[in-house]
Amino acid sequence: MTSLIELNGISKSFASVRVLQDISFDVRAGEVHALLGENGAGKSTLIKIMGGVHRADTGEMHVNGNAVHFTSPRAAAANGIAVVHQELLLFPDLSVAENIFMGHAPRTGWGALDWPQMRRRSRELLDRLQSHHIDVDARVGSLSVANRQRVEIARALSQDARVLIMDEPTASLVEEDVQQLLSIVRMLRDKGVGIVYVSHKLPEIFALADRVTVLRDGARVGTAPIGELDERKLVSMMVGRPIDQLFPKQETKIGAPLLEVRNLSFGAVVRDVSLTLHAGEILGIAGLIGSGRTELALTIFGITPATSGNILVDGKAARIGSPQQARDFGIAYVPEDRGLQGLVRSQSIQENISLTVLKTLATGPLIDHRKEEKLARDSIARFGIRARGPRQIVRQLSGGNQQKVVLAKWLATEPRILIMDEPTRGIDVGAKSEIHALMSALAARGLGILMISSELPEVLGMSDRVLVMKNGTLVGEFDRTHATAEAVGAAMTLANHSGEAA
Amino acid sequence: MAIAGAVARRSATSRLVEAYGQEFVVLGAIIALFVIVGAVNARFLNDNNLVNIFSGNAYIAVAAIGMSLVIISGHIDVSVGSLIGVLATIAGTLAVQGYPVWIAWSVPVLVGIVINALVGALIAYFRIPSIVVTLGMLSILKGGLISYTGGTWITNMPPAFFIAQARLFGIPAPVYFMVALTILMALWMRYASLGRSIYAVGGNVEAARASGLYPERICVLAFALHGFFAGIAALLFATQLQVIQSTVPPNLELTVITAAVIGGVSILGGTGTVIGSTLAAILFACISSALVFLNVSAYWLRAVLGLLILATVLADMARRRRHRAGGRL
Numbered sequence: 001m002t003s004l005i006e007l008n009g010i011s012k013s014f015a016s017v018r019v020l021q022d023i024s025f026d027v028r029a030g031e032v033h034a035l036l037g038e039n040g041a042g043k044s045t046l047i048k049i050m051g052g053v054h055r056a057d058t059g060e061m062h063v064n065g066n067a068v069h070f071t072s073p074r075a076a077a078a079n080g081i082a083v084v085h086q087e088l089l090l091f092p093d094l095s096v097a098e099n100i101f102m103g104h105a106p107r108t109g110w111g112a113l114d115w116p117q118m119r120r121r122s123r124e125l126l127d128r129l130q131s132h133h134i135d136v137d138a139r140v141g142s143l144s145v146a147n148r149q150r151v152e153i154a155r156a157l158s159q160d161a162r163v164l165i166m167d168e169p170t171a172s173l174v175e176e177d178v179q180q181l182l183s184i185v186r187m188l189r190d191k192g193v194g195i196v197y198v199s200h201k202l203p204e205i206f207a208l209a210d211r212v213t214v215l216r217d218g219a220r221v222g223t224a225p226i227g228e229l230d231e232r233k234l235v236s237m238m239v240g241r242p243i244d245q246l247f248p249k250q251e252t253k254i255g256a257p258l259l260e261v262r263n264l265s266f267g268a269v270v271r272d273v274s275l276t277l278h279a280g281e282i283l284g285i286a287g288l289i290g291s292g293r294t295e296l297a298l299t300i301f302g303i304t305p306a307t308s309g310n311i312l313v314d315g316k317a318a319r320i321g322s323p324q325q326a327r328d329f330g331i332a333y334v335p336e337d338r339g340l341q342g343l344v345r346s347q348s349i350q351e352n353i354s355l356t357v358l359k360t361l362a363t364g365p366l367i368d369h370r371k372e373e374k375l376a377r378d379s380i381a382r383f384g385i386r387a388r389g390p391r392q393i394v395r396q397l398s399g400g401n402q403q404k405v406v407l408a409k410w411l412a413t414e415p416r417i418l419i420m421d422e423p424t425r426g427i428d429v430g431a432k433s434e435i436h437a438l439m440s441a442l443a444a445r446g447l448g449i450l451m452i453s454s455e456l457p458e459v460l461g462m463s464d465r466v467l468v469m470k471n472g473t474l475v476g477e478f479d480r481t482h483a484t485a486e487a488v489g490a491a492m493t494l495a496n497h498s499g500e501a502a
Numbered sequence: 503m504a505i506a507g508a509v510a511r512r513s514a515t516s517r518l519v520e521a522y523g524q525e526f527v528v529l530g531a532i533i534a535l536f537v538i539v540g541a542v543n544a545r546f547l548n549d550n551n552l553v554n555i556f557s558g559n560a561y562i563a564v565a566a567i568g569m570s571l572v573i574i575s576g577h578i579d580v581s582v583g584s585l586i587g588v589l590a591t592i593a594g595t596l597a598v599q600g601y602p603v604w605i606a607w608s609v610p611v612l613v614g615i616v617i618n619a620l621v622g623a624l625i626a627y628f629r630i631p632s633i634v635v636t637l638g639m640l641s642i643l644k645g646g647l648i649s650y651t652g653g654t655w656i657t658n659m660p661p662a663f664f665i666a667q668a669r670l671f672g673i674p675a676p677v678y679f680m681v682a683l684t685i686l687m688a689l690w691m692r693y694a695s696l697g698r699s700i701y702a703v704g705g706n707v708e709a710a711r712a713s714g715l716y717p718e719r720i721c722v723l724a725f726a727l728h729g730f731f732a733g734i735a736a737l738l739f740a741t742q743l744q745v746i747q748s749t750v751p752p753n754l755e756l757t758v759i760t761a762a763v764i765g766g767v768s769i770l771g772g773t774g775t776v777i778g779s780t781l782a783a784i785l786f787a788c789i790s791s792a793l794v795f796l797n798v799s800a801y802w803l804r805a806v807l808g809l810l811i812l813a814t815v816l817a818d819m820a821r822r823r824r825h826r827a828g829g830r831l
Contacts, residue, residue, distance in 0.1 A: 303712065324714040333712065341712045344705035346772040355702055355713040358695040365694045409713070 002065065003028050004163050004194040005050065005081060010059035012045055019045045020218045023059070027163055027194035032185065034205045034226075035198045037215035038238055038456065043198055046215070047165050050196070051083040052076030074103070082156030086167040090148055092141030097122040099140050100155045125154040129184055146177035153184065164188065165196040170204060171290060182208055200288050202231050202493050214238055235489040250440050254464065255279030257315065258448040259300075259331070259417045264309035266299040271472040272309070277417065277448040282439065284463030285452045286488050292472035293452045294336050297419045300450075301333040302326040313417070327356065332415035334406050336422045336452070342406040343394050350376035350390040353409045379408035384434060403435060411442075418442065421452045436462060456485055468492055524766025524774075527817065528781040532788055539792040546795045553674055555787045557666070560676035561586070561738035562754075563783035566761035567687050568731030570779040573762050574691075575724040576704035576771030577625060577632035579618075582732055583754030584643035589614050589736030591647060594656035594746040597663040606663060610740075611733030615726050622725025626718035640755070651748035659744075666741040676738045683734065684780040691776060700724055705772030753804075760807055761786060764814045785810075 003026040012020040020042045027033050037043050048054040050061070052070035061068050063079045070076045073083075090099050097115075098105075100122045106114040122136040131150045140148060149169060156164055166185070170178045185208060189195055199205060205212060205226070212229060214221040214237040221237050259277040264270060269292050277283050287293045298304045300311060302320040311318045313329045320326045326333070335341035343352055354361055354372045361372050376390035383404040387397060394405055403423070410418070423439065424432040439462065443449055453459045459466055466483040468476035468491040476491035540547045565582055572579050589610035596606040621639055625632045668675040691697035702710040703717045711717055740746050751757075765782035767774025789810075790803045 301712075323712050324716075327714050335712060340706075341708045344702050344709050344772065346705040346768070347701060351698065351701070354698075355710070355715070358698065358715075362695045365696065367693055367695050367698060369693065 003062070004064065006062045007046075007050070007056075008060050008062075010046070010049060010056045010061070012049065012054060012056050018218055020049075020056075023215070023218075023220050025213055025220070025223075027196055029162070029194050030189055030192045031210040032189055032195045032197050032208050034209035034212045035196055035215070036200075036205065036212060036234065036238055038454065041215040041238075042218040043215055044167065045218075047083060047167055047196070047198065050076065050081060050163075050165060052081070077104075077159045077161075080160060080162035081165070082159055082161035082163070083165040084149065084152045084156060084167065084169060086169075086171060090140050090152060092139070094140060095137050096126075096134060096140055096143075096151055097136040099151055100125060100158050102155070104159060121158065122154065125157050126150065128157065129154060130180075130187075144177075146173055146181070149173070149181065150184070153188075161193065163194045163196065165198075167198045168200065169197075170199060170201060178204070200493060202234060205234070206231070231490065231493075232486060235493065236486055238489065250444055252280040252444045252464075254281050255446060258313065259450070260312040260315070261300065262310040262312065264296070264299060264306050264311065266295060266304055266307050269295040269472050270299050270306075273469075273472075273474055275467060275474065277450055279416075279446045279448055280443050281464045282443050282449045282451055282462050284459040284466045284483075285450065285469055286456065286459045286466055286492055287452075287469035288492055289454065291469045291492075293469050294421055295472070296469065297333060297336075297421050297450070297452060300326070301331060301419060303333075327413055327415075330414075330416040332356075332410035332413055332418050334403075334410055334418070334420045334423060336425070338399070338402050338406055342409075343402060345395040345402075346393065348391045348393055349380065349385065349387055349397075349405055352394050352405055353379050353412055356409055357412045375412060379405075379412070383408050383438065400432070400435070404438075407435070407438065415447070417448050417450070419450045419452075422454065423451060424453075424455070424458065456489060459483075460485060460488065522766075522775070522777070524764075524814070525778040525781060527814075528765060528778060528785050532781065532785050535785070535788045535792055539788075539795055543795045546792065551791060551795075555791050556680075556784065557674035557676045558742065559783060559787035560680040561735040561742075562757060562761060562786070563680045563780040564683055564731050564738060565735035565754075565758045566765070566779040566783050567683055567776045568728035568735075569758045570762045570765065570767045570774055570776045571687075571691075571700060571724045571731075572632075572728045573759070573767045573769060574704045574771060574774050575700045575721060576707060577721065577724070578759070578769075579621070579636045579725070579728060580633065580755050580759070581621075581636040581639035581643055582728070582758055583750050583752075583756075584640050584647065585614060585617065585729075585732050586736045586739055586754060587748065587750035588643050588647050589733055590740035590746050590750070591651060591656065591748060593663075593737060593740045594659055597659040598656060603660065603662045607665065607737055610736050611730060614729035614733030614736065616729070618729030618732065619722055619726040622722035625725070626721035647748060653748055655748065656746040657744065659741075659746075664741045664744075666738045676742070679734060679738060680780060683731070684776055687776045696720070696723065701772055757786065757807075758783075760811055764810055 006026040008024050010020055010023040011018070023042070023046060025046065035043050035046070045054060049056050052073040052075050055070070061070070063081070068079055070079070091102065094102070097119045101118050106117040106121070108114045119136050126132070126134050126136065129150050131147070134143070134147055134150065140151060143151065153164070169181060173181060182204065185195060185197070197208060209226050211223060211225050212234065213223040214234065216238065255278055257276050258279050261273060261275050264273045273296055275283070285293050285296070295304065299306050300320070302322045302325055305321045311320055313331070318329050320329065323333070339345065344355065350372055353376050354367070358367065361367050361375070373390055379385065380387060380390065385401050385404045385408065387401060394402060397405065420439070424435055439449060439451070451459070451462060460483050463483065464480055466478045466488055467474050468488060470492065476488070478488060536547065545551065565586060569579060569582060592613060593606050593610045596609060597603065621635055624630055624635050666674070666676050670678065691700070699710070699715050699720050702713070702715060703720045707717050739750070761783040762774065762779045763769055764785070765774065765778030765780070767779060786807065789806055790800065793800055793803055793806070
């Protein structure tokens with residue numbers, strides 16, 4: 001059987017960081033080809049190259065046997081390749097029909113939009129997707145996520161897509177909608193469409209895929225027919241690199257409980273979570289994006305205060321309704337997104353570090369500049385921040401050095417409980433191991449660290465204990481000796497599996 | 503030793519240029535303008551004209567201080583011209599009706615603080631964009647002012663009222679106001695923790711919140727201070743002539759916003775200084791006066807200001823790009 005699209009030796013770098021290396025990939029007519037990998041493995045970049053958003057640095061791409069070079073998403077669409085994006089790129093204030101035909105609407109002889117034809121063809125497309133209930137004149141913003149997704153699929157079909165790329169299509173769907181989506185995908189496959197299916201959910205992969213390709217760190221681990229694989233094997237392909245000495249967690253004496261969380265909930269995203277963090281302990285929280293990890297951190301830190309449940313610090317009840325109160329209980333939070341919540345990038349290193357401790361640095365209403373500068377200089381030395389000096393603007397630093405500034409800023413509050421959300425995301429290997437060494441040293445001094453990470457090797461290497469979150473609840477707990485990549489990875493991804501291995 | 507000293511001094515200078523680049527550019531432009539226009543027409547430099555330039559436009563510089571605070575905090579106010587008109591009318595009306603001068607001076611300042619604190623509260627707590635709230639205020643204030651005064655001018659204020667016409671050592675009072683308030687606020691923004699918080703909230707409101715600041719309160723504070731400066735500006739405007747026109751100079755709010763932006767305040771918030779905005783207000787005054795002395799139609803003033811805004815933004819972007827390319831470590 002010939003391939004609809006075929007990629008050979010594709011490599012891609014962004015600003016000297018190699019994200020894809022020598023990738024070969026193909027999709028045949030009438031098959032579902034699943035694309036798997038951890039966060040950051042390079043799946044989205046590969047999708048974007050096929051969809052015409054990015055151009056590969058090297059390698060070639062063939063559609064129906066002809067070499068192609070896509071310069072834009074429009075060029076990809078003209079070659080019959082359409083992408084259903086995870087974030088659903090639709091226009092909420094326009095109608096369903098307008099969204100389906102945005103950019104390629106049928107015209108009348110006068111060059112005006114041919115509304116009757118547009119509405120009629122939208123109806124046909126939606127009917128093909130068994131979506132008779134969606135009104136072509138409805139405002140897209142008023143539709144449910146599942147229905148919006150169908151509009152986007154209809155949009156892809158309206159351009160005669162032969163290859164449909166679906167990026168985590170079920171990530172935000174409830175179970176019932178998932179089943180309907182799967183049947184739509186099967187129906188399209190039976191009509192000869194080639195489907196690239198990206199998902200973290202292994203049960204879906206086994207229910208749907210004909211072949212599977214696994215990426216890891218920008219390289220292809222392998223491609224195999226689904227019949228030759230089982231769940232354990234897939235998980236170990238995704239995460240199973242040998243864990244090397246990148247993660248130097250020292251043995252420390254685990255002390256008394258510092259932070260206890262009892263039946264904590266925040267709406268529906270954090271449900272009934274209980275955990276205990278001890279002095280000197282690094283407690284890793286593993287889970288996929290959207291499993292409620294970050295929301296748990298935000299709730300403990302008071303940014304989104306708990307809707308029910310209790311938090312105890314040093315065994316005493318702590319009411320935490322705002323970040324200020326959390327800080328006063330000795331809790332610090334190094335957020336997931338440096339740009340969004342961590343730093344004021346237009347300000348200097350000095351001004352960023354002092355932001356959490358302005359009150360203690362000030363005498364009366366005025367800041368003691370000498371104290372402030374000393375704090376900044378000490379932090380630069382202690383954390384090995386590579387900068388021209390305390391007055392350098394944070395925007396000019398590299399990602400790893402920015403992350404050290406965030407750490408310095410929060411450690412200036414002299415916390416006893418440190419929550420770190422993705423502490424090393426997007427920074428290079430050298431800075432990464434420096435931050436790991438810092439974390440280890442902090443734990444050795446008796447801090448309790450709650451570490452959230454998508455990188456399984458980091459979780460396994462750094463943590464004294466690992467908790468696994470899924471759908472807003474804790475589904476597994478592993479101590480250091482039992483926390484293997486297979487066991488934790490399985491708990492993260494498998495359906496209805498509550499691995500109690502500790 | 504000598505070499506090391508020179509190196510250290512040079513890096514201190516370059517640090518100063520890096521931190522206050524825009525301010526130096528504006529200052530250089532003012533000096534260049536004085537030298538060139540003075541050479542063409544020496545009367546440009548005579549006492550009378552200098553008083554006109556500095557004293558007659560001090561109220562714009564004072565209003566631009568408050569505007570800078572608001573823009574640095576991440577917001578904008580397009581109603582300040584109308585507010586100044588309303589506050590000036592309040593001052594004049596109180597004076598004419600025989601209230602003591604100190605009441606005629608202090609009431610408009612208090613009213614300015616209260617009105618803008620309410621504006622700030624609407625923006626902060628109801629999460630309405632500042633452009634919307636202040637556009638509304640613009641219409642309310644302008645409409646209210648015209649309805650109340652019927653377009654007539656206020657005259658016959660008691661002599662003691664005219665604070666802007668007072669002089670000390672030959673220098674008019676508005677110049678003292680402008681210089682003192684600028685220095686005071688420059689120090690406050692740099693050395694007070696609240697001043698610092700305004701930069702932080704404007705630079706990244708979520709990071710500021712996570713760091714334990716209260717962005718809503720800081721927004722209200724910035725607007726309240728802006729109201730205070732609008733009140734002072736209104737007093738200087740109301741007392742510089744013998745009459746108070748119920749129509750403030752048209753586009754006053756745009757002039758004030760332009761001063762802040764040309765002075766180096768980023769329209770996106772988070773950066774800039776009040777020294778820059780005051781220098782920029784002085785630069786405008788120089789340009790409009792220079793046009794007169796160079797026999798250029800005054801109608802060109804707005805066109806020149808427009809060019810200046812575009813040139814400033816382009817220069818700013820070029821500087822940032824250079825930083826990003828060269829400054830990364």
